[in-house]
Amino acid sequence: MSATRGLVLLCLVGVAWCQRAEQLLAQNPCSSKTTCSDCMRTPTCAWCFQPSFKEPRCFNPAMEGGTGGCDEAYIFNPDNQRSIDPMYNRELSRAHGRGMSASSYEESQSSMSGSFGAGGAAGAAGAAGAAGGLVQVKPQRVKLQLRMNQMQKLDVAYSQAQDYPVDLYYLMDLSRSMKNDKEKLSTLGSLLSSTMRNITSNFRLGFGSFVDKLVMPYVSTVPKNLISPCDGCAAPYGFKNQMALSMDTETFDDAVARADVSGNLDAPEGGFDAIMQAIVCKQQIGWRDQVRRLLVFSTDAGFHYAGDGKLGGIVQPNDGECHMEDDSYTHSTLQDYPSISQINLKAREHSINVIFAVTKEQISVYEELSKHIEGSSSGVLSEDSSNVVDLVRDQYNKISSSVEMKDNSSNAVQIVYYSSCLGDKNNVIQTNKCDGLKVGDVVQFTAEITLKECPADPREWRQQFQIHPVGISESLLVELDMLCDCPCEHKGHHAYDDSPSVCNGFGISACGVCLCDPGRFGKACECSAQGGGASAEQERGCRPLNSTTGPLCSNRGTCFCGQCECNKMDDPSMVISGPYCECDNFTCDMNKGLMCSGPDHGLCACGKCECTDEYSGPACQCLKSQEPCRSPENGKICNGNGKCVCGKCVCNVNDDQKYSGTFCEKCPACTGKCKEYKDCVLCEVHKRGPMFDMEAPPGLECGNCSLNPVIEEGKIEANETRGEYLCSFYDDEDCLYVYVYSYSYTQHLNVRAQKDRDCPPKVFILGIVLGVIAAIVLVGLALLMLWKMVTTIHDRREFARFEKERMMAKWDTGENPIYKQATSTFKNPTYAGK
Known part of the structure; x- marks a missing residue:
C-alpha cells in the first residue's frame, strides 16, 4: 500500500515538474531555438557555441544569470550598433550667405558629381559640406546593425538653409482655352523671377507646354486639322520643352510668347504625359542637384490618366522613362498615360514639388489629386493667370514652411517618427510632419527603426534606404546590416566544421550543433526519416531539459528518434510547435473574442501574445500611446488627474478628491482654489x-x-x-x-x-421655551378639566339611576324587606282560591 502511494506521489511530482518546465519554456522563448540563426532572430536571446555544452544553447541572459552557464568567450550576443562617420555628419547650413553665385554653385555641383558619380542625391548630400554646398539634413549617412524586433533610435535634424537654390519649371496647358493666360504669362516672367529672387538669389526658370495625344478621340486626325485644328492654332502635340531651366528671364518671356496655342477635341488634357516627362527628363529640363525643385502645372481642364489610352488604341503602359527628342515627347502615341501612383513615385524619387495652378472650376479635383502626390499643393488661378506670381510665392512659402519626413525602406523595416517640432522638447509626439517653420529653424526628428523580419534571401540582409524631407533632394542614407545569422555558421570560424567525422557524416557542425543533411535529423544527425522508433536514450531528447520523467513531447506529439513530431490539428491555422511540442498559437489570452485582440494588435507565439509596437498587455489589448488620454483642452495626459492605462484614463480617487470623465476633467467634490x-x-x-x-x-x-x-x-x-x-x-x-x-x-x-448672503431666519429661543411651558400648562389644565367633566357626568348619571330605582321600588309595609320567611305561598290564578 505504501509503495503504491509513493508511486502515485512520484507521478504527481513528475507531472507538476513537467508542467512547470513547459511553463518556463513558454515564458522564455529562447530555450526553444535550436540553431544560432533562430536564436539571433529572437529578441534578448544569446547563443553559446561552447563545445560539449549540455544546457540549452539559446538562453536569455536577463533570466539566466547573464551567461546561462556558458563561458563568456563562447557567447554570441550582438547588440544593435550605430556608427556615423564625421565626414557625413556635417553641420546644418542655417545662415549661409546670400553671396553664393550661380557659377560657384554649379562648380560645387560638378565637384559633387565627380566625387560620387552615380551615387545619387543621397551621396551628394552626404558630401555637401565637403563640396561647399548647403546642408539641410544632419547626419548625412549612418551605418546600422540591427537584430530582429530590437528597436534602434536615430536622431535626424532638418533646417531650411538661407538662400537655398530654386528651380521652377512652368508647365502650361496650351489648348485654345488658355490663350489669354499665355499672353498674360509672357509679360509676368520678369515679375515672377524678381519675386522669387527675393526668396533666393539662385533662381532658375523654365517653360514647357502640352496639349494631348495625336490620336482620336483626343484630337482630330483629319490631315488639315493635324496642321491647324483651329484658326490661328499651331499643330497639336503631346509635350514640348519650350525652354530649359535658365536664369535668363527675357528668354522665358520670349519662349512663352513664341509658344502657339493649339486645339483638341475632348475636355480632359494630356497633362500627366507632360508631368511625367518634365520630372524624369532631368538632363533635358535642366534640373540641378541639391535645389528646391518646383513644377508649376497650369490648366483650366481635367486630366487623362492610366487606362484612358485604350480609347485611342494605346494599350502599352507608361514605363516612367524619359522619351524626348528635340525637346518633344516621342512616345505620345505609343504609351498610355501614367497613373497617379506613377506620378507620385517619380515626384518622390526626384524630390519635385508639384504646384497645381488651376481655375476655380477645377480646384476641387486637383485638391483631391494633391492628396495622393507627396509634396504637392494646389491653388486657384485667375481667368487670365494674372495672379500666378502671387500664387507661386504663396505656394512656395507654404511648401517651405513645412517639413515631412519620409523613407523608402523595405517591408522588412519599420520606421516610426517622433518630434516636438518647434514646441517644448519634452513634449514629443508621434509625427513625421512639422509646420510653421522659418529659415534657420531646426527641427529634430527621432526615427525608431525596427527590423521586423529577416528576408528569405541572405543577399537582402544588407540594404540601403533613405530618410528624407519630402520635396528636398537631400537625405540621410542609412546602410543597414541585418544580424540574421551567426559568424560561427560560416566557413572560417573555429566553431564551424564540415569534415566527414562530425555529425555521423550526415551534416556539418556549426555553433556547437549539427546542421543535418536533408532526410537526417537528431542531435548528431543519427536519425533517418525512413527509420522509426526511439530508444530510451533518444526519448530523453523528447522531454524538457532532458528529464527522465514526464510525458514525451508534452503529450502533444510523437517522439521519433529523439525529436518530437508535433500533432497536426484539424484546423490548419492552429499549429503546435517547439522542440518538445510545448508551444502553440491558439492558447493565448483573448480579448473581445479575438486572440491577442486580433492580428492588428499581436500574434500568438508559444502560448504568449507577441504584441506589435503599438500595443501591450497579456492580450495586446492595451494601447501604448498616451495620445487617446491627452485632453483636448490643455494637452495634458488625463488633465494631470490620473494615469493613462490601456489607452484610457484611470482617474485619481482619494478621500477629498474624486475625479471622473473621459479625461479626468470632472471633480464634483473638488474645491479647487x-x-x-x-x-x-x-x-x-x-x-x-x-x-x-x-x-x-x-x-x-x-x-x-x-x-x-x-x-x-x-x-x-x-x-x-x-x-x-x-x-x-x-x-x-x-x-x-x-x-x-x-x-x-x-x-x-x-x-x-x-452680493447677498443666504442667512437662515432668526429664532427667539426664550419665546419658544415660554411657549412650550405655557403649552404644557394649558394641556395639563385641559386634561384636568376634561377629567373633572367626565367624572362629574359619570356621578350624575349614577345618582339619577339610583333615584329612578328608588322611586320604582314598592315596599310591603307589613313585612320586613330584610327578613324572609322559610315558607312561600303560591296561588293558582286559575282557581283563584276556589
Missing part, C-alpha cells in the same frame, strides 16, 4: 470674517487681499464654457456666501461674487 480665496471674498464682499479688521484705515480692512471681485445682484452660477468654478461656504453666522472664479488666457484671475 475655492478655499484659497474664500476668506478674501468674505472680507472684500461682506466685510466680515477672519481677514476683516475694523480698526484698519479705509480700503485696508482686508489686509493683503486683492481679488477685487465683481459684485452681482441676485443668484450667480458658473459658466463652464468660460472655465468658471462655483464656490460656496458658510460663515460664522451660518450664512451661505457664493462666488465663482476663472482664469483668462493670460492667467489673470477673475472673481464674481453674489
